[in-house]
Each structure stands twice: as structure tokens, then as C-alpha cells.
Amino acid sequence: MSPRPLFLLFATTAVACGGAARTATSTASHPASVAECCLDLGRRVAAEHRVAAIDVRRFSQPQYWSAIEPFLTSPSLRVTPVGASTHGLPLRAITFGRGPTTVFLWSQMHGDESTATMALADLMSWMSRAASERDPVRDRIASQLTVVMLPMLNPDGAELFQRENAVGVDINRDVRRLATAEARTLRAVRDSIKPAFGFNLHDQNARTIGRPGNQRVAIALLAPAAEATNAFGAVRSDARLVAARIRSVLEREIPGRIARYDDTFNPRAFGDLMQSWGTRLVLIESGALPNDPEKQQLRRVNVIAILSALDAIATGGYRTENADTYTAMPVNSGSAVDVVIRGAAVVMPGQSPVRVDLSFNYDDPLRGGRARVREIGDLDEVTAFDTVDAAGLFLHPAPAMLTESRGALWLRIGAPVQMTLRRGADAASEVVREFGARP
Ligand SMILES: [Zn+2]
Structure with missing residues (x-):
């Protein structure tokens, strides 16, 4: 040997x-x-x-x-x-x-x-x-x-x-x-x-x-x-x-x-x-x-x-x-995160929108593609390679992004990114941008 x-x-x-x-x-x-x-x-x-x-x-x-x-x-x-x-x-x-x-x-x-x-x-x-x-x-x-x-x-x-x-x-x-x-x-x-x-x-x-x-x-x-x-x-x-x-x-x-x-x-x-x-x-x-x-x-x-x-x-x-x-x-x-969306109101079914920042990382940082939620909340100190200014806009997670238990829904860290940024809280309002796989 x-x-x-x-x-x-x-x-x-x-x-x-x-x-x-x-x-x-x-x-x-x-x-x-x-x-x-x-x-x-x-x-x-x-x-x-x-x-x-x-x-x-x-x-x-x-x-x-x-x-x-x-x-x-x-x-x-x-x-x-x-x-x-x-x-x-x-x-x-x-x-x-x-x-x-x-x-x-x-x-x-x-x-x-x-x-x-x-x-x-x-x-x-x-x-x-x-x-x-x-x-x-x-x-x-x-x-x-x-x-x-x-x-x-x-x-x-x-x-x-x-x-x-x-x-x-x-x-x-x-x-x-x-x-x-x-x-x-x-x-x-x-x-x-x-x-x-x-x-x-x-x-x-x-x-x-x-x-x-x-x-x-x-x-x-x-x-x-x-x-x-x-x-x-x-x-x-x-x-x-x-x-x-x-x-x-x-x-x-x-x-x-x-x-x-x-x-x-x-x-x-x-x-x-x-x-x-x-x-x-x-x-x-x-x-x-x-x-x-x-x-x-x-x-x-x-x-x-x-x-x-x-x-x-x-x-x-x-x-x-x-x-x-x-x-x-x-x-x-x-490390930086791949994407941070700043100041969007997250729209969860049956609840008042919550205004937060949301960051996500691609599974492969070099190739992009599938992504997962990394952090939600006050991300003012977070550095991102791509920053989306979503002030005044509304983020609608697709059903597939949410976890359901006893009829209630959770948005969880690690969830697969699949969401739409819209002008309003209404699910039919104008689309500004989509993230992840289309709903
Ligand atoms: Zn090494």
C-alpha cells in the first residue's frame, strides 16, 4: 500500500x-x-x-x-x-x-x-x-x-x-x-x-x-x-x-x-x-x-x-x-443569499397580509432552477445576489408551497419556491413577477 x-x-x-x-x-x-x-x-x-x-x-x-x-x-x-x-x-x-x-x-x-x-x-x-x-x-x-x-x-x-x-x-x-x-x-x-x-x-x-x-x-x-x-x-x-x-x-x-x-x-x-x-x-x-x-x-x-x-x-x-x-x-x-424579495405583503388564505422580506436559495447556486425558502422577516442586513424591491406589492404563495394540517396552512422555511408577486391582495390582480415553478 x-x-x-x-x-x-x-x-x-x-x-x-x-x-x-x-x-x-x-x-x-x-x-x-x-x-x-x-x-x-x-x-x-x-x-x-x-x-x-x-x-x-x-x-x-x-x-x-x-x-x-x-x-x-x-x-x-x-x-x-x-x-x-x-x-x-x-x-x-x-x-x-x-x-x-x-x-x-x-x-x-x-x-x-x-x-x-x-x-x-x-x-x-x-x-x-x-x-x-x-x-x-x-x-x-x-x-x-x-x-x-x-x-x-x-x-x-x-x-x-x-x-x-x-x-x-x-x-x-x-x-x-x-x-x-x-x-x-x-x-x-x-x-x-x-x-x-x-x-x-x-x-x-x-x-x-x-x-x-x-x-x-x-x-x-x-x-x-x-x-x-x-x-x-x-x-x-x-x-x-x-x-x-x-x-x-x-x-x-x-x-x-x-x-x-x-x-x-x-x-x-x-x-x-x-x-x-x-x-x-x-x-x-x-x-x-x-x-x-x-x-x-x-x-x-x-x-x-x-x-x-x-x-x-x-x-x-x-x-x-x-x-x-x-x-x-x-x-x-x-454567504449571500441568491434572492431577497423586500417589503412584500405575504398573502395567506384567510389571513391579513403580513409585510416581510423573504429570501430564497437555489438548490444549485451555479445553475439556478429549483429553489427553497431560506428566511422570512426583517432581512435588512442580508446581502443578496439579486434583490427584488416589492414595496407595496403582494406575494401569493402557490398551494404547493404551503403545508396543510387540520385545514390550516403554514408557510415554512425550506418550502419549495412557487409564488407570484401581484399588485394586489386579490388572487386575480395583475402579475408583476413569478418565482419558481408556475402554479
Ligand atoms: Zn476544499
Whole structure:
């Protein structure tokens, strides 16, 4: 089960060592132009190297490996078996480059968080051309870095598109006990290659908003705390600059939609512990973008982010970033609701209308469709992605939305949304708008 000897395959390329890891010296004196390179190049890689066989956010591990198979024959990529999932699906690392600085990226340790896994496929396609085509950025990454990618760490979870693994464990809370095969694999790869830099690639709640600004967060970044005091030591400070570089580039792609993730130290989580073990660790969380139900736009944003970070590490250009670029980011601040209807009078049969606000969420925050009531009452402090001003109007729940008992009716939290906004309390008055399935 523990293919430890296989890790020796990394040994020839992994000379970096924990907190004392050597990193590439800076060769770039124009940080702006370096950033420029990676925004345009990232867009181009995302478009020209998009692995078309993966085009929705839910896919299985066999589908993924068959999609990237064509690139893995490239002499520029090395595939290393590193373990197996609980159900025996193979876990493999793909390595690019032979440089002195080792960078480790792993994705989808939560099975329903696949955005970065898609982006890694596109990047592997681009990397696979290194032997046949010259590209200054790619050549620089290949000569300065050894990039080890472990996509879809939790293939059993991905099979059901769920967060946890096959025995219900959240792998990102298993760093201390290492009870799961997947966590043991992640720890073993980390110990084998001792990466100087690491990227922990996730998707966060699609309804998360950043404050100030109250915008839906597309990308949240974090240089996780390495200790409960939340201090910025040398390792975390470097990670902060890498995150700052990612923000600098992405602000020109998705302005105002980047935030900082909660930085409370979590001793059960891999990112936090890796930072304490000396790897400069950046967490990248994909949230959501408008009109991007399968996260294909966010996939492009991930390609730009990862490429920008790799290049900044290869050139040493991240050191020219300002810590304030990281510190001054908006912060993840809870969730918005999908829709709030403000100031409508709810019309219940046989009762006087009650003037309230009503919020509801779609079952799928990305695709919309079926929705359920979330809260009714004074929702002045609630932030919504879509606000309907219904002052002076009347909200008529359809019978199917109401619960009946002994001849009386209830409007309950969680009820399936099926209602009509009308001009009057009369059920025949003019319709302003319908919500949910038509009565
Ligand atoms: Zn996650």
C-alpha cells in the first residue's frame, strides 16, 4: 500500500529542503512586465491548451486520466505512482521541469472541488510541448523549477461528487491522524520531495462574498497561518508575496472578485501544517463567477493564477511584490443569499397580509432552477445576489408551497419556491413577477 521506494523517483529532482529550501535567484528586474507576460500567456494557454474532453465540473478519475493521457507520453512530463485511494484508484504525480526549486500542487482533496483539477490538465497540455517548441516562460519554469502535480487526490469522493472520501472522512482534517490512504499519500509525497513552495487547490462555497465590496468571491487566497499565534515568519511571509503576485495579476482579469480566506490556524488542516513544516504554502479557493455554471471561466482564471505563481517563483519576481497587496485584500465574509424579495405583503388564505422580506436559495447556486425558502422577516442586513424591491406589492404563495394540517396552512422555511408577486391582495390582480415553478 505504501509505495515508498517509488518516491525515490522524485529524489533526483528534489534538492530543495523545507524551510531552508533554496529558491531561484531573481533574474527579473521588471515585475510589471513579468506579470504582463502571465496574464496574456495564461489566457492563451487556457484557450489553446484547454483539454476539451473535460468540459463540465463533475468527472470521474478514469475520465480525467484518459483526457490527459495524450500529454503523458511527452518526455517533458514524468508520471510517478504515489499510492491508491481507499477504493484502490491509483494516485499519480506528474512532474515537469528539473530545476532546483521544487513546487508541489495538489487538487481536489475534496471530491466536489474540481476547478483546479481542470486547470492542471490544461497546464499539463502546455507543459507537454516543452521538448518540441520554445517558449521563454515555459523554458524558464522547466530550468528553474521542479513542478510536482498531484491532481484529484480524492478520486473516490469525485466519483460521487462529494467532499469526503469513501469512508466519509474530510481528508483536509486528517493531517494529524493520517487515518486515510489519501492523507498518507499526500504526507508521503510532501516528505519525499520537501517542496519549497506548495499550492493547496480547492473550491469554496459559491455564495461567499468579500467585504468590503459585497461582491461574490471568484478566487480566495491565503498564506495559511503556521501556528496559533498567526505570526508571519519567513516561510509564511514568502507565501504571502506569492499570493500577492497572484492577486496583482488576477485583479486585471476579475477585478474586485478576489478575497482573502479566513486565516485562523487549523491544526487539522494540511495547508497550515505544511506551512509549519517549511513549505511556502498558498491556498487557492475557487468560488464562483456569474454565468459560469460549469466553472469553465474559473478554470481559465486558475490557469492564469497558477502560471503567474510558477513564473514568479522561477524568476524570484514574487519578492518584488508588496505584502500590502495581500493584506489589503477584501476578506471572505460569510454567504449571500441568491434572492431577497423586500417589503412584500405575504398573502395567506384567510389571513391579513403580513409585510416581510423573504429570501430564497437555489438548490444549485451555479445553475439556478429549483429553489427553497431560506428566511422570512426583517432581512435588512442580508446581502443578496439579486434583490427584488416589492414595496407595496403582494406575494401569493402557490398551494404547493404551503403545508396543510387540520385545514390550516403554514408557510415554512425550506418550502419549495412557487409564488407570484401581484399588485394586489386579490388572487386575480395583475402579475408583476413569478418565482419558481408556475402554479
Ligand atoms: Zn476544499
